[in-house]
Amino acid sequence: LPTESEIPLLGVVSRLYHQKGLDLLIEALPSLLQNSIFQLVVLGSGDPKQEEKLQNFAQGHPNQIATQIGFDDGLARNIFAGSDFFLMPSRFEPCGLAQQYAMRYGSIPIARKTGGLADTILSHSKDCKQATGFLFKEARPDEFINVILRALALFKDGKSMLKVMNNAMN
Helix, strand or coil, rough: CCCCCCCEEEEEEEEEEECCCHHHHHHHHHHHHHHHCEEEEEEEEEEEEEEHHHHHHHHHHCEEEEECCCCHHHHHHHHHHCCCEECCCCCCCCCCCCCHHHHCCCCCEEEEEEEEHHHHCCCCCCCCCCCCEEEEECHHHHHHHHHHHHHHHHHHHHHHHHHHHHHHHH
């Protein structure tokens, strides 16, 4: 992707299976692409249909979406460190390590409120004092879109964004 420091970068490092909820992202992308400014980078493999759909989005939006099928530890760490927000719309997640890696690198997680994700992320509301990320309840594309839009709004408020990033890293 071209470097665009003024545009928020959303990152994904995941297996591409129903449990991980990335089908919600696939369903949400048309609306998000139409109504928001962001870039997205995806690293993962799994369900061939999800792989193909994510690759098609990247081909159709080469300056906005990049998809790498497979796994590369160095690239994964670059995504954790380089993204502004880290997407984890998991349907269930007993523990969850990726959100903790992302937080340590300063990438704010956007995740479904389930299992270990709910245990490790303090959801952003109007007050940024304790927030370490964003959570949504139901595994539905509209809820995922709404929480992403809230995160993108935070990005525009540099002071609040920095506060949540610092909270996450701590």
